[in-house]
Amino acid sequence: MGFSVLIRTEFLKLRRSRTVTVGVVSLLAFVLLVLWGFHSYAAQRLGGVSIFGTSSGEPGYFNGLLFALYSLYFAFNFIMPVVIAVVAGAQISGEASAGTLRAILSRPVDRTSLLLSKFAVTAMYAWMVITGFVIFNLVLGFALVGWGDLALYPGPLGLVEEPGSIPLRDALGRFALATLSGTWSLMTLAAIAFFLSVVTRSPVVSVTGAILAYMVLTVVGRVEFFTEIKSHFFTTDMDFWRIVFKPEIPWREIAYGASRCGVYIFTLLLVSAVLFERKDITT
């Protein structure tokens, strides 16, 4: 049986799963929440004037691109990792607790191929979710907030020291690049959830464990007390995804961050595959 058949099968299962539906709906709801917050904040900053409906005639401040960037940034802080971890963490333990894993492995299936196909499908799912999210934000941003160059300001994004901007066309390319860097970054968390999914029997444990690790290290990494050690946190390495929005793309930094994430991903996958190959399926 070919790997492509396994991929197709895993996609069929994922495509119709309620977890995916809930994840997508949550992301859409999140975008609306960001839009509301963005609108009220912008209105307050501009002296109570709503910025909705402005277009290229307006200054770049608070335009659709900035809205999309902030929305993506906020989503990556919490909801996107949750959406991905929920799917990745249930891949093995979810099937084990439902009993379908024993049914699958009662067939002449290679365990390592099955594991890799599940991870590959999780990666494709992550990429599609992020890409869909970016497109939705851009469309919504352009339609409701207006468009122009991507203005960058010193602040929570930490992309620039001084205000700057990226031209519209270039900025769209950066968003496309962010779908790839974002996917790779989130696959680190997916690999942790995947590993936990192999070693535990409960999807709740594997999903919660991965999210908890992510949340704790993300929060702790922002506390000054941990400045010296935060470079050892996987969450710090995952953060490389957003530096594609720096005015000059720091390719070396990106390569470094991507490589560190790659080490996590491949190590965890390798260990998961070895454990899964030897695992007794008793559920």
Next chain:
Amino acid sequence: MSAESLLVTESLTKRFGGRCVVDGVSLEVNRGDVFGFLGPNGAGKSTTMRMILGLVRASSGTIRVAGIDVGRDRRAALAKVGAVVEGPAFYDHLSGWENLEIFTALGGGATRARMEEALEIVGLRGREGDPVDVYSTGMRQRLGIAQALLPHPEIILLDEPGNGLDPRGSLEIRALIRQLSTDHGLTIFLSSHLLHEVEQLCDRVAILDRGHLLYQGSVAGLLTRASYLRVVVESPAAAGRFLEGFEGVQVLYEETGSLTLRLSGVDPAWVNARLVEKGFRVQELRQVRESLENIFLRLTGGEREAAA
């Protein structure tokens, strides 16, 4: 291992930590058998089935399916097997047909015609488009069997197929299993604790208790071996003492006016002749066949536990 053997385990053992759950079990299932695998809960039946399917690694021993060592070439061995272990498990949000598509893909591919045929055999044609979460327990069991049939297996492993079914459902599943054996020539390996189900369906059985194999052989042989002779006679105590002196006669118990004997290699007529010769007045000789349930309870120690 004979040429007719389809599934053979030799000294199969499984330990979880320090606990031995299956201890040196050697089974032989022949082509065409409907083989019952009996044992109380926790006997090690499911673990044995999981080892046969490569879901659980054996601590020691070998398993061969159609001559293929499961430990060495699991995939080739499993290509000969269809299985429903510990109840049928499906993707409930998908339809019956979609579930079959998934298992078809995993089983190395089966044609659409084969999927339709499998549904036809189990009587689920017309319901394959429904999501599995609306299926009854019986329908899920049938879909499980359809899934097991997809790759044209030589042997089907069914784990407690009657579990959770109402009497009609049980009857239908039994009829289906019989049909798979007689009409489709499949070998069936069936674990169960429903003794009447095994008695009605199986021609050979193995009885497992606390990981140990207590019996393996034909159902008829088991029942014959467990048959008794009830002798209604005057002075049963004296008659019992007299008969105990003969080889092949064991006095099991005496009651008022009767004796119960277990005979091995001894004819009831011979017993009658000896008693009459000795001057005992024999009023009745009756062969009593112990039920499979009693045999099972006796072998697995459940009789003592039930009495206690």
